[in-house]
Amino acid sequence: MAKIVTAFGTPHTPFLPEQVSNAPGQLKPEAMMNEVREHLEKAKPDVIIVFTSDHFVNFFYNHFPAFCVGVIDEAETTPETGCNMPHYSLQGHKRMAAALHRAALRSNFDLATAQEVKLEHTIMVPLHFITPDMNIPIIPIYNGGLAPPAPSARRCYSLGRMVRRFVEDWDGGERVALMASGSVSLEVGGPRDTSWFDEPWVETVKGLIRKGDYQGVARRATEEKMLAAGNVAHELLNWTTVFGALDGALPDYLDSQRGSVFAAWDLEDGR
Numbered sequence: 001m002a003k004i005v006t007a008f009g010t011p012h013t014p015f016l017p018e019q020v021s022n023a024p025g026q027l028k029p030e031a032m033m034n035e036v037r038e039h040l041e042k043a044k045p046d047v048i049i050v051f052t053s054d055h056f057v058n059f060f061y062n063h064f065p066a067f068c069v070g071v072i073d074e075a076e077t078t079p080e081t082g083c084n085m086p087h088y089s090l091q092g093h094k095r096m097a098a099a100l101h102r103a104a105l106r107s108n109f110d111l112a113t114a115q116e117v118k119l120e121h122t123i124m125v126p127l128h129f130i131t132p133d134m135n136i137p138i139i140p141i142y143n144g145g146l147a148p149p150a151p152s153a154r155r156c157y158s159l160g161r162m163v164r165r166f167v168e169d170w171d172g173g174e175r176v177a178l179m180a181s182g183s184v185s186l187e188v189g190g191p192r193d194t195s196w197f198d199e200p201w202v203e204t205v206k207g208l209i210r211k212g213d214y215q216g217v218a219r220r221a222t223e224e225k226m227l228a229a230g231n232v233a234h235e236l237l238n239w240t241t242v243f244g245a246l247d248g249a250l251p252d253y254l255d256s257q258r259g260s261v262f263a264a265w266d267l268e269d270g271r
Helices: 016-022 026-043 094-106 120-128 152-171 200-210 212-221 223-228 233-244
Strands: 003-010 047-053 067-070 074-077 089-091 112-114 138-143 175-181 254-259 260-266
Touching: 003 026, 003 120, 003 233, 016 026, 016 120, 026 120, 026 175, 026 254, 026 260, 047 120, 047 152, 047 233, 067 094, 094 138, 094 152, 112 223, 120 138, 120 175, 138 233, 152 212, 152 233, 175 233, 200 212, 200 254, 200 260, 212 233, 223 233
Parallel strands: 003 175, 047 138, 047 175, 067 112
Antiparallel strands: 003 260, 067 138, 074 089, 254 260
Protein backbone atom coordinates (compact mmCIF):
# COMPACT_ATOMS: atom_id res chain seq x y z
CA MET A 1 0.00 0.00 0.00
CA ALA A 2 1.25 3.46 -0.89
CA LYS A 3 1.12 6.31 1.60
CA ILE A 4 1.32 10.08 1.65
CA VAL A 5 4.48 10.93 3.59
CA THR A 6 4.71 14.68 3.08
CA ALA A 7 2.96 17.66 1.51
CA PHE A 8 4.21 21.12 0.71
CA GLY A 9 3.18 24.32 -0.98
CA THR A 10 5.10 27.26 -2.43
CA PRO A 11 4.63 30.05 -4.96
CA HIS A 12 6.14 29.72 -8.43
CA THR A 13 7.46 33.24 -9.05
CA PRO A 14 9.09 32.91 -12.50
CA PHE A 15 11.99 35.30 -11.92
CA LEU A 16 12.93 33.88 -8.49
CA PRO A 17 15.63 31.47 -9.77
CA GLU A 18 17.49 34.34 -11.46
CA GLN A 19 17.06 36.61 -8.43
CA VAL A 20 18.51 33.97 -6.13
CA SER A 21 21.35 33.25 -8.57
CA ASN A 22 22.26 36.95 -8.52
CA ALA A 23 22.04 37.28 -4.72
CA PRO A 24 22.58 33.83 -3.17
CA GLY A 25 21.74 33.54 0.50
CA GLN A 26 20.27 37.05 0.67
CA LEU A 27 16.58 36.63 -0.14
CA LYS A 28 13.86 35.42 2.22
CA PRO A 29 12.08 33.32 -0.44
CA GLU A 30 15.26 31.29 -0.92
CA ALA A 31 15.42 30.61 2.81
CA MET A 32 11.76 29.56 2.85
CA MET A 33 12.26 27.28 -0.17
CA ASN A 34 15.22 25.70 1.62
CA GLU A 35 13.09 25.08 4.70
CA VAL A 36 10.48 23.31 2.60
CA ARG A 37 13.22 21.33 0.88
CA GLU A 38 14.45 19.98 4.22
CA HIS A 39 11.01 18.55 4.95
CA LEU A 40 10.82 16.89 1.55
CA GLU A 41 14.30 15.40 1.81
CA LYS A 42 13.49 13.98 5.24
CA ALA A 43 10.38 12.26 3.83
CA LYS A 44 12.25 10.61 0.92
CA PRO A 45 9.25 10.37 -1.45
CA ASP A 46 9.22 8.13 -4.52
CA VAL A 47 6.79 10.31 -6.49
CA ILE A 48 5.34 13.82 -6.26
CA ILE A 49 1.73 14.49 -7.21
CA VAL A 50 1.82 18.13 -8.32
CA PHE A 51 -1.32 20.28 -8.17
CA THR A 52 -0.72 23.25 -10.43
CA SER A 53 -2.15 25.74 -12.92
CA ASP A 54 -1.25 25.90 -16.58
CA HIS A 55 -0.28 29.39 -17.78
CA PHE A 56 -1.32 28.94 -21.40
CA VAL A 57 1.54 26.56 -22.20
CA ASN A 58 -0.39 23.30 -22.55
CA PHE A 59 -3.93 24.70 -22.77
CA PHE A 60 -5.70 27.78 -24.12
CA TYR A 61 -9.25 29.11 -24.05
CA ASN A 62 -10.30 26.83 -26.92
CA HIS A 63 -9.41 23.80 -24.76
CA PHE A 64 -9.01 24.49 -21.04
CA PRO A 65 -10.19 21.56 -18.90
CA ALA A 66 -11.31 22.06 -15.33
CA PHE A 67 -8.96 19.24 -14.27
CA CYS A 68 -6.36 17.32 -16.24
CA VAL A 69 -3.84 14.68 -15.18
CA GLY A 70 -0.59 14.23 -17.08
CA VAL A 71 -0.18 10.53 -17.89
CA ILE A 72 3.44 10.78 -18.98
CA ASP A 73 6.66 8.82 -19.12
CA GLU A 74 8.80 11.94 -19.38
CA ALA A 75 8.47 15.68 -19.95
CA GLU A 76 10.82 18.61 -20.53
CA THR A 77 10.79 22.28 -19.67
CA THR A 78 9.81 24.82 -22.26
CA PRO A 79 11.52 28.23 -22.65
CA GLU A 80 9.62 31.11 -21.04
CA THR A 81 10.28 34.82 -21.14
CA GLY A 82 11.31 36.09 -17.70
CA CYS A 83 12.07 32.64 -16.30
CA ASN A 84 15.80 32.01 -16.58
CA MET A 85 16.77 28.64 -15.17
CA PRO A 86 18.36 25.45 -16.53
CA HIS A 87 16.66 23.15 -18.98
CA TYR A 88 15.25 20.15 -17.14
CA SER A 89 13.81 16.77 -18.05
CA LEU A 90 11.61 14.95 -15.55
CA GLN A 91 10.29 11.42 -15.35
CA GLY A 92 6.60 10.81 -14.90
CA HIS A 93 4.86 7.88 -13.24
CA LYS A 94 2.63 6.81 -16.10
CA ARG A 95 1.18 3.66 -14.55
CA MET A 96 0.20 5.38 -11.32
CA ALA A 97 -1.16 8.42 -13.17
CA ALA A 98 -3.32 6.22 -15.41
CA ALA A 99 -4.66 4.39 -12.37
CA LEU A 100 -5.40 7.71 -10.66
CA HIS A 101 -7.36 8.78 -13.73
CA ARG A 102 -9.44 5.60 -13.64
CA ALA A 103 -10.06 6.02 -9.90
CA ALA A 104 -11.16 9.60 -10.47
CA LEU A 105 -13.70 8.57 -13.10
CA ARG A 106 -15.09 5.89 -10.78
CA SER A 107 -15.43 8.61 -8.12
CA ASN A 108 -17.35 10.93 -10.48
CA PHE A 109 -14.42 13.26 -11.17
CA ASP A 110 -14.22 13.73 -14.92
CA LEU A 111 -10.51 14.40 -15.24
CA ALA A 112 -9.11 14.96 -18.69
CA THR A 113 -5.79 13.34 -19.56
CA ALA A 114 -2.72 14.59 -21.40
CA GLN A 115 -0.23 12.08 -22.82
CA GLU A 116 2.28 14.86 -23.47
CA VAL A 117 2.93 18.02 -21.45
CA LYS A 118 5.46 20.80 -21.45
CA LEU A 119 6.80 21.73 -18.03
CA GLU A 120 6.57 25.43 -17.23
CA HIS A 121 7.47 27.63 -14.28
CA THR A 122 4.38 26.68 -12.28
CA ILE A 123 5.96 23.26 -11.74
CA MET A 124 9.62 23.88 -12.30
CA VAL A 125 10.30 26.93 -10.11
CA PRO A 126 9.33 25.08 -6.90
CA LEU A 127 11.17 21.92 -7.99
CA HIS A 128 14.23 23.94 -9.03
CA PHE A 129 14.70 24.78 -5.35
CA ILE A 130 13.20 21.78 -3.61
CA THR A 131 14.34 18.85 -5.79
CA PRO A 132 17.34 20.31 -7.63
CA ASP A 133 18.55 16.86 -8.73
CA MET A 134 15.22 16.35 -10.54
CA ASN A 135 15.30 12.67 -9.60
CA ILE A 136 11.75 12.22 -8.27
CA PRO A 137 9.03 11.32 -10.82
CA ILE A 138 5.96 13.54 -10.92
CA ILE A 139 2.26 13.22 -11.68
CA PRO A 140 1.00 16.68 -12.69
CA ILE A 141 -2.66 17.52 -12.09
CA TYR A 142 -3.71 20.79 -13.71
CA ASN A 143 -6.48 23.04 -12.44
CA GLY A 144 -8.29 25.31 -14.89
CA GLY A 145 -8.61 28.17 -12.44
CA LEU A 146 -6.55 30.55 -14.57
CA ALA A 147 -9.41 30.75 -17.06
CA PRO A 148 -12.57 31.36 -15.01
CA PRO A 149 -15.17 30.11 -14.41
CA ALA A 150 -12.99 27.97 -12.19
CA PRO A 151 -13.80 24.79 -10.31
CA SER A 152 -15.12 25.60 -6.87
CA ALA A 153 -12.80 25.38 -3.88
CA ARG A 154 -15.10 22.79 -2.35
CA ARG A 155 -14.84 20.66 -5.50
CA CYS A 156 -11.05 20.94 -5.36
CA TYR A 157 -11.11 19.93 -1.70
CA SER A 158 -13.18 16.88 -2.60
CA LEU A 159 -10.72 16.01 -5.36
CA GLY A 160 -7.95 16.04 -2.77
CA ARG A 161 -9.94 13.63 -0.60
CA MET A 162 -10.31 11.33 -3.59
CA VAL A 163 -6.57 11.45 -4.29
CA ARG A 164 -5.87 10.45 -0.69
CA ARG A 165 -8.21 7.45 -1.00
CA PHE A 166 -6.54 6.47 -4.26
CA VAL A 167 -3.05 6.60 -2.74
CA GLU A 168 -4.13 4.53 0.27
CA ASP A 169 -5.67 1.90 -2.04
CA TRP A 170 -2.76 1.83 -4.49
CA ASP A 171 -0.77 -1.39 -4.18
CA GLY A 172 2.55 -0.10 -5.50
CA GLY A 173 4.04 0.82 -2.14
CA GLU A 174 5.21 4.29 -3.20
CA ARG A 175 5.99 7.02 -0.71
CA VAL A 176 3.97 9.95 -2.07
CA ALA A 177 4.49 13.69 -1.72
CA LEU A 178 1.83 16.26 -2.57
CA MET A 179 2.77 19.67 -3.92
CA ALA A 180 0.59 22.80 -4.16
CA SER A 181 1.92 25.46 -6.52
CA GLY A 182 0.81 29.07 -6.51
CA SER A 183 0.13 32.26 -4.60
CA VAL A 184 -2.75 33.21 -2.32
CA SER A 185 -2.98 36.80 -3.54
CA LEU A 186 -1.40 38.07 -6.75
CA GLU A 187 -2.18 40.41 -9.64
CA VAL A 188 -0.35 39.95 -12.95
CA GLY A 189 -0.97 42.25 -15.92
CA GLY A 190 -4.15 43.65 -14.40
CA PRO A 191 -5.20 47.09 -13.20
CA ARG A 192 -3.46 46.68 -9.85
CA ASP A 193 0.31 46.83 -9.52
CA THR A 194 2.13 43.53 -9.01
CA SER A 195 3.39 44.83 -5.64
CA TRP A 196 -0.20 44.94 -4.37
CA PHE A 197 -1.62 42.04 -2.40
CA ASP A 198 -4.64 41.40 -0.19
CA GLU A 199 -2.96 41.22 3.22
CA PRO A 200 -6.13 40.50 5.25
CA TRP A 201 -6.99 37.59 2.95
CA VAL A 202 -3.48 36.13 3.15
CA GLU A 203 -3.56 36.36 6.94
CA THR A 204 -7.00 34.74 7.02
CA VAL A 205 -5.81 31.82 4.89
CA LYS A 206 -2.62 31.44 6.97
CA GLY A 207 -4.64 31.44 10.18
CA LEU A 208 -6.93 28.70 8.89
CA ILE A 209 -3.96 26.63 7.72
CA ARG A 210 -2.28 27.03 11.10
CA LYS A 211 -5.39 25.65 12.82
CA GLY A 212 -5.88 22.88 10.28
CA ASP A 213 -9.27 24.33 9.30
CA TYR A 214 -8.94 23.39 5.65
CA GLN A 215 -12.67 23.16 5.06
CA GLY A 216 -12.81 26.74 6.32
CA VAL A 217 -10.50 27.75 3.48
CA ALA A 218 -12.70 25.88 1.00
CA ARG A 219 -15.83 27.64 2.30
CA ARG A 220 -14.30 31.10 2.21
CA ALA A 221 -12.47 30.80 -1.13
CA THR A 222 -15.40 31.77 -3.30
CA GLU A 223 -15.03 32.89 -6.90
CA GLU A 224 -15.66 36.49 -5.85
CA LYS A 225 -13.20 36.38 -2.96
CA MET A 226 -10.38 34.93 -5.03
CA LEU A 227 -10.91 37.44 -7.85
CA ALA A 228 -10.82 40.23 -5.28
CA ALA A 229 -7.42 38.89 -4.11
CA GLY A 230 -5.91 39.18 -7.59
CA ASN A 231 -6.47 38.04 -11.14
CA VAL A 232 -4.39 34.88 -10.60
CA ALA A 233 -5.37 34.27 -6.97
CA HIS A 234 -7.28 31.19 -8.13
CA GLU A 235 -3.95 29.45 -7.64
CA LEU A 236 -5.21 28.93 -4.10
CA LEU A 237 -7.32 26.12 -5.58
CA ASN A 238 -4.15 24.06 -5.96
CA TRP A 239 -3.59 24.44 -2.23
CA THR A 240 -7.21 23.62 -1.47
CA THR A 241 -6.88 20.35 -3.37
CA VAL A 242 -3.90 19.37 -1.22
CA PHE A 243 -5.85 20.39 1.90
CA GLY A 244 -8.46 17.78 1.04
CA ALA A 245 -5.81 15.06 1.23
CA LEU A 246 -4.34 16.10 4.60
CA ASP A 247 -7.05 14.64 6.84
CA GLY A 248 -6.71 17.60 9.21
CA ALA A 249 -2.94 17.36 9.74
CA LEU A 250 -1.41 20.57 11.08
CA PRO A 251 1.51 22.18 9.21
CA ASP A 252 5.03 21.58 10.47
CA TYR A 253 6.25 24.72 8.71
CA LEU A 254 4.31 27.84 7.71
CA ASP A 255 5.55 31.24 6.61
CA SER A 256 4.77 33.88 4.04
CA GLN A 257 6.01 36.91 2.17
CA ARG A 258 3.44 39.31 0.84
CA GLY A 259 0.90 37.27 -1.15
CA SER A 260 2.94 34.07 -1.16
CA VAL A 261 2.66 31.29 1.42
CA PHE A 262 5.23 28.54 2.07
CA ALA A 263 4.22 25.44 4.02
CA ALA A 264 5.22 21.83 4.68
CA TRP A 265 3.56 18.88 6.39
CA ASP A 266 5.40 15.83 7.76
CA LEU A 267 2.95 12.95 7.40
CA GLU A 268 5.15 9.91 8.00
CA ASP A 269 3.00 8.75 10.92
CA GLY A 270 0.10 8.35 8.52
CA ARG A 271 -2.07 11.19 9.82
